[in-house]
Amino acid sequence: MYDPKVIAGIARAQAAYESRVREILAEAGIPAASTQSGLPLKTLYTPADVGDLDYRRDLGFPGELPFTRGVQPTGYQTKEWTRRQVVGIGTAEETNARLRYLMSQGQTGFSVCGMGYANYDSDSEHAWGFVGRGGVWIDTLADIETLLDGIDMRAVSVNQIGSSIPVFAMILAVAEARGIAPGELRGTIQNWAEPGGLGPARRGNGSVDILEFCARHMPRWNSASVSVRNTRDQGCTAPQEVAFGCFLGAYSLAAAVGRGLDAERVAARLSFFLSAENDFLEEVAKYRAMRRLWARLVRERFEVTDPRSCALRFHVQTSAINLTRQQPLNNIVRAALHALAAALGGAQSMSVNSFDEVLATPTRAAATLSLRTQQIIAFESGVTRVVDPLGGSFCVEALTGQIEEAAAALLGKLEALPDRDAFDFMEELTRDEAYRRQQAIDRGQVKVVGVNCFTDWPDDDADQPRIEPLRYDPGWRDKQIGRLEEARRRRDPARASLARARLEGAYRARENIVSPMIEAVKAYLSIGEIARAREAALGEPFRPTTWNFGR
């Protein structure tokens, strides 16, 4: 990219400058700087720090391999990122009302949390205290019908958080009732393959069933939104987020190939769900590094030739771990910076966490403010007019390389392990980092405004802006149980028991479970009944794991 002679000259001058900097810092007792993730940082970057970059090979053009600079040739000029605030409150009625309100205010995507997270019905003792709090509660197809009421499934892309197969089947059943074929639907399901061997051993694995069903019937649906955002929010670092994401993505792709599916086709519908944290420059570099690493990985390992199948597309939900219960309005500023990093990093879709989410499910006003944050960045800041505007910054390019290198090394380590050990290792690393983060905050090594510095604003100070968090309605549970009972009363009992028998048979035969599940939910079997049918058929007790209930 640069003339080696020029670079050598700069490097000599830079060495002199850096030794001066070291002296000044040592005199002032200032330790060497690092990113939030612990990558070494210099005081200044020059062309000598990125002198070995080959522009065409390492950066290229947006829309072209290796996609470092973005996946769309025109960036946001022709395709805005989807405004997709997460919604999930009370029963399907409250969530539908919130969704429709946000859509009237400019939200362009559907994203609902809580759907099928529990494998029990609302009238079970397991649901006590839960209904309507950690997202919407879903029991039967009647709830998804209400949830999607008045929402044009042809116009809006539907994102399913969690990979509950009953809920996925309910979404398809609602579409079918509206005359929309699966092939027409645009949307995403949070999904990735879990450990379980390859080839025939993978039969009966719900995550691969989803990949297979989508590859065969839903060409416009993202069959795997690989979530590392929640892992990041559990504490892991930026390079770990990249490495874990690439590991899970490649693992899912290999599982799909093992099921006899075409890598190119599955890869084209694989997407990612990433976080956006405090360290602004590191975050922007992270998205760029991950695009480059993923593109090369897919191309080299899976011999995929269509560049579109190598493009890393991602949704960002801004960080929650960086938000504070203390002085909650500060979170507005934090989330705006997180969102700006995501925009500069080229996200395809975004959800900005609300400032009061540290206290309860966001109020309608706070959720609207999050949407406005996205709109202000998109329409007022001007950063959307140029693609990858921070590309070419010596610092951002150097960080992009550092993150890619650290992530590639970790990815290699993960892939050298047996698959179950690799999954355990990711969890272990994440917990170590979470522990370190809290220690660093407790010791004041990491400053958190309002928590360990600038705290002189007690909760009860009259001058503190008044925050009214959402109050949960204890009536939601009774209302939901009423909805469940009505669905059970109205259904055809013969059809329900037939569908249950068919479902159990499919589980036992280890068939792809999606089609029998669609029949089961259309017969208004509840999620609790479906889970019990699965347990009866497989003889395995329900074992909860985060975000992938309902298998």
Next chain:
Amino acid sequence: MRVLLVQDSTGHSTGYHVVARALRDAGIEVVLGGALLPGQIARLAVEEGADAIGYRIMDAAPAILVERLAEALAAAGLADIAVVVGGIVPREDLGRLAALGVARVFQPGATFAQIADGFRALGGAAAARRASRP
């Protein structure tokens, strides 16, 4: 002292694991119970002979779960075991939790040292109570 740590769900469990490690590092014995129903928590507390229960509640309604736990503990003969709640507790629930006998509530912002000291103080009180029994 021996602390039984439990949670209301498997999701949002970063704090649960981080606090478990902090307590262990502070020399407190920790039994990880995982996500359990209130009745299961009481049974496990008896089996493990726990001195205190740390209950992480992030997804469900603290007042509802703690009320059920208090009933289950009373039925199991553990009415005086110390219960500590961790998580985000709505302000309007704090009074109710205190009335149900919750010894301490640790919300975001609590340091490892504060949490460990809080449990240790309760452990001391539990030992004194045991010693004073005939």
